Amino acid sequence: MNKSSEKSATAWYDSPLYYDMVYADYTPKETRCIEGIMKKHGPVLDGPMRVFEPACGSGRLLESLSARGHVVHGFDLNKHQVAFAKNRLKAKGLKGRVWRDRLQDFSLPKGARYDVAHCFVSTFKYIDTEAGAVSALRRMAASLRPDGLLLLGLHLTDYKNTPPDHERWIGRKPGVRVVSDTWSAPADRKARKEAMRTRMRITEKGKTRVEETLWDFRTYSPSELKALLTKVPSLRLVVCHDFHYDLTSTRKIDMAYSDVLLVLRKA
Ligand SMILES: C[S@@+](CC[C@H](N)C(=O)[O-])C[C@H]1O[C@@H](n2cnc3c(N)ncnc32)[C@H](O)[C@@H]1O
Structure with a gap:
């Protein structure tokens, strides 16, 4: 590698x-x-x-x-x-x-x-x-x-129809809750890219913090x-x-x- x-x-x-x-x-x-x-x-x-x-x-x-x-x-x-x-x-x-x-x-x-x-x-x-x-x-x-x-x-x-998209997943286990939101921006046909963003809201031991990641998908x-x-x-x-x-x-x-x-x- x-x-x-x-x-x-x-x-x-x-x-x-x-x-x-x-x-x-x-x-x-x-x-x-x-x-x-x-x-x-x-x-x-x-x-x-x-x-x-x-x-x-x-x-x-x-x-x-x-x-x-x-x-x-x-x-x-x-x-x-x-x-x-x-x-x-x-x-x-x-x-x-x-x-x-x-x-x-x-x-x-x-x-x-x-x-x-x-x-x-x-x-x-x-x-x-x-x-x-x-x-x-x-x-x-x-x-x-x-x-x-x-x-x-x-x-x-579908390049003719790429509205911004949003999906949410929620994960739970004793003492921890994670809400994960992922957004995709409209696709760029020429570059063959869609900008993605995930924000995880993590609640643990009564405290909440947010982790965010940006990336491109082909x-x-x-x-x-x-x-x-x-x-x-x-x-x-x-x-x-x-x-x-x-x-x-x-x-x-x-x-x-x-x-x-x-x-x-x-x-
Ligand atoms: C959505 S997760 C899927 C993981 C697993 N296959 C599953 O279904 O739970 C994507 C994974 O791809 C890995 N990944 C991203 N780009 C990669 C690359 N170029 N080579 C190897 N792994 C990669 C990330 O580190 C991450 O663990």
């Missing part, structure tokens, strides 16, 4: 506990979704499922999948997330391998090959160039066994996403769902709904 290219845009991930609380509600749904998609479209397994999570964050999905008997590997750019993910596995007596690396140029542990790799919640949009995105997809494809699946979830952009219209996929022919589109993770409901890569979950198979 080239450490000089690390960006401060991931600063809100310096507080893994709060990030983790905010996303916790999604974990069971996403875990079931990964298992369900593998059952339906994945290769026949002759042992525990080997799962790879590029940009694994706090390790919430590493933990839930490891607890269900799967072998889990993942990496993240942010050292606080990596430490948190390692510690949570250790604390629960679970196995898993976590390291620090970058989506654009990551390496795999020697001999590692996975049945499934997943990258949800628009994490892929942190990659800020087309070359970086192609490199990440090629590396993810190379990480998979033949017929292995890559599950990629991201928000699409944008993908349906046609930009399709064009990217043509550059990685070793990945074939099997089916698309959305962030409701309802496997009975399929869709196309279009603007019918902005969140898309691609199921790609390694050729």
Whole structure:
């Protein structure tokens, strides 16, 4: 990993506990979704499922999948997330391998090959160039066994209709409450960027403080996403769902709904 290219845009991930609380509600749904998609479209397994999570964050999905008997590997750019993910596995007596690396140029542990790799919640949009995105997809494809699946979830952009957007998530655990607000500015079509802002209001031991992070996401219209996929022919589109993770409901890569979950198979 080239450490000089690390960006401060991931600063809100310096507080893994709060990030983790905010996303916790999604974990069971996403875990079931990964298992369900593998059952339906994945290769026949002759042992525990080997799962790879590029940009694994706090390790919430590493933990839930490891607890269900799967072998889990993942990496993240942010050292606080990596430490948190390692510690949570250790604390629960679970196995898993976590390291620090970058989506654009990551390496795999020697001999590692996975049945499934997943990258949800628009994490892929942190990659800020087309070359970086192609490199990440090629590396993810190379990480998979033949017929292995890559599950990629991201928000699409309709450049003709990009009003400012706002989403709120609330996380709670005894003694701590986190309200996370995320805003996206209208997309800049030429630069292929949308300015993002997250503000976490953390109330702990009766005191409230605010942590704010600004960053740019790279944008993908349906046609930009399709064009990217043509550059990685070793990945074939099997089916698309959305962030409701309802496997009975399929869709196309279009603007019918902005969140898309691609199921790609390694050729
Ligand atoms: C929205 S979180 C998702 C984490 C995890 N996959 C999950 O679903 O909870 C995005 C993660 O991407 C990481 N990240 C951002 N840019 C990255 C990059 N270029 N390479 C590796 N990780 C990156 C951040 O540190 C953060 O942990």
